[in-house]
Structure formats: C-alpha cells, structure tokens
Amino acid sequence: MTVTDLAGLFEYARSRTQQLIDAVASLPDPQQALGWRPGPGRAHVAWQLMHLGATDDRHLNVRMKGREAHSPDLVRRFAGGSTPDDDIPPLADIVKYVTDRRADMLAHLRSLTDADLKGKPNDAAPMVYEEWFRLLAWHEGHHHGQAHITLNLYRATQTAPVAKPGQ
DSSP states (O other): OOHHHHHHHHHHHHHHHHHHHHHHHTSSOHHHHHHOOSSTTOOOHHHHHHHHHHHHHIIIIIIITOSOOSSHHHHHHHSTTOOOOSOOOOHHHHHHHHHHHHHHHHHHHHHSOTGGGGSOSSTTOSSOHHHHHHHHHHHHHHHHHHHHHHHHHHHHHTSOOOOOTTO
C-alpha cells in the first residue's frame, strides 16, 4: 500500500462521515440530534464525531510525534475510554475540530515516503505506519456506523406513529 492509497482511504471514509454531518445539519434541530442518546449512558452522535477528531489528535500528536495533543481537553473528553457527557459542542465546532485534525493527519501522512510506511514513527510506537493508518481508516468507518445508527434511531423518535386502519 502506498501513501496515496492510504490518503485515499482517509478521504473516502471522511466523505461518508461528511454525508452524515450534512444529514444532521439538515434536521430541524441539529443540536438536539447531536445530543440524543439511544439509551442511558450511551454515546450520542456528537461524541462519535468528536471521537474521530480526538483520535486523530491523540494518535498523530501524542503517539506518533511524541508531543502534547493539539486540544488536550477535547482528547480527554472524547478519546478512547472517555465517558460521553452532556456538554454537546455546536455542530460548527465539531466540523472544525474533525476537519482540522484530519487535515493535520493527512499532511503528516503525505510527508512520508512509501518506504516510511514500513517503519515505526518512534521506538515506543505499537505498530508500523502502514498498519496504523489502516487501523485509523477502519476506526472512522466503525464510529461512522455507530453515529449513523444513532442518528437513525433519533429520527425514528421524531416521527409520529402511523395509525393502522380501523384504529
């Protein structure tokens, strides 16, 4: 796999997530949709989307580059192992965070050569670049799916039941 191939995977995955973001934006109350939970303690759409940005932030800055996250508070709130809270960021903030963090990740990926993909970014890295980028592309699809089903469940709660004939 090449740098170009991996960048294409990232761009495709994000295009699908952008379609979901556009669907949320088209709703009568996007903020309500972002914060709706399918059950007590379950993650809302906003958490799923912010988790994508926080994952890019933490993996690129902390784990690959060995420095502080771009947005440490957002990584704390939305990276793996965090508990979804009720402070729902506005859609514009979500879009900015996930877009900016993905742009950083793609810039780093494109700074590498195809040969670099076979090596680790540092001695503490758990895997070589190629595997890491593949995992992150899959990760987006996984959380996009969770956000998608949550959005569909939310939409189902917003429609009036259809009366059956004779009722």
